[in-house]
Amino acid sequence: MGRSPSYDRNAVVRAARDVFWEHGFDSAPLPEIERVTGLNRSSIYHAFGSKRGLFDAAVENYLDEVVRPRLAPLRADTVAPAALEDYLDGLGRALERPLPAPAASGCLLVNAAAAPIGRDDAIAQVISGYRAELGAAFARGVEARRPDLGPADRATLADACTGLVVSAFALVRVDAAGAAQATRTARALVAGAV
Secondary structure, eight states: OOOOOOSOHHHHHHHHHHHHHHHOTTTOOHHHHHHHHOOOHHHHHHHHSSHHHHHHHHHHHHIIIIIHHHHHHHHSSSOOTTHHHHHHHHHHHHHHSOOOTTGGGOOHHHHHHTSGGGGSHHHHHHHHHHHHHHHHHHHHHHHHHOTTSOHHHHHHHHHHHHHHHHHHHHHTTTOHHHHHHHHHHHHHHHHTOO
16 A cells, blocks of 8 residues: 655646746756755656656646636636726836846746747647636726727737737736736737827
8 A cells, every 4th residue: 555645746746837937937947846846856757647747736726826826816707897997006016126036037838939949739738728718818907997999809819918028928028018018008009098
């Protein structure tokens, strides 16, 4: 009879998530993952099957603990008219100031899209699903804020905001001011200022 694990799986996944977020899947050093999780290599492989299995668990954790809570006001039964602008304002403020690692690394999934792991079919589907989830939440925010627009214009606006936010996540590593400006541009579009 095997022993039950004597570690907190969520804490292990969270710690590994931060290493993957900062370094990317391919560049995340296994000794660093061992150090932050407190597990040795064989325990990691036993629990998750591989480094990739741990990465997959980290991605799910990232969506559940980082992405979806921030999108919650845009996914609520009733979306406040200012919900999308509030999201964009908060994101812009976060990107403008020096962020602690791993948040200074941008978005785990946007980074994965630009790395070799992004060519993996399963990861590509997760990234595509993430973009769709972001777009759907923004569409609800646009609908609440801009009922004056027709459906096609609202869809275009939501898509533009999604693209600007994704570009902000990609840019923050090298140009935090430019990343924050992208969120301000998205906010101006939502407010009808341009």
